[in-house]
Amino acid sequence: MNKLFMSCEEASHICDKAQYNESTFWERLKFRTHILFCGLCKKHSADNHKLTEAIKQSKIVCLDSKTKSEMKKCLEQELKNQKL
Numbered sequence: 001m002n003k004l005f006m007s008c009e010e011a012s013h014i015c016d017k018a019q020y021n022e023s024t025f026w027e028r029l030k031f032r033t034h035i036l037f038c039g040l041c042k043k044h045s046a047d048n049h050k051l052t053e054a055i056k057q058s059k060i061v062c063l064d065s066k067t068k069s070e071m072k073k074c075l076e077q078e079l080k081n082q083k084l
């Protein structure tokens with residue numbers, strides 16, 4: 001019998017979709033209810049969340065260094081303009 005609204009298989013599928021913001025509000029709500037009663041999916045979700053956070057963090061670092069080099073270019077350009 002399914003644990004409340006969905007099977008573990010479906011829960012894991014929604015968890016993966018949620019990672020890419022592809023899940024609907026209703027799916028996330030059902031998923032949250034499921035993991036309240038299912039330790040296995042709760043663990044899977046936590047692991048998935050950690051992975052997503054790690055990816056997000058690395059993306060922020062990438063963006064930051066790019067922004068930094070853009071800012072440096074702008075600053076150098078400004079300095080050149082001031083000299084002229």
Ligand SMILES: [Zn+2]
Pocket residue numbers: 003007008009011034038040041042
């Ligand atoms: Zn489950």
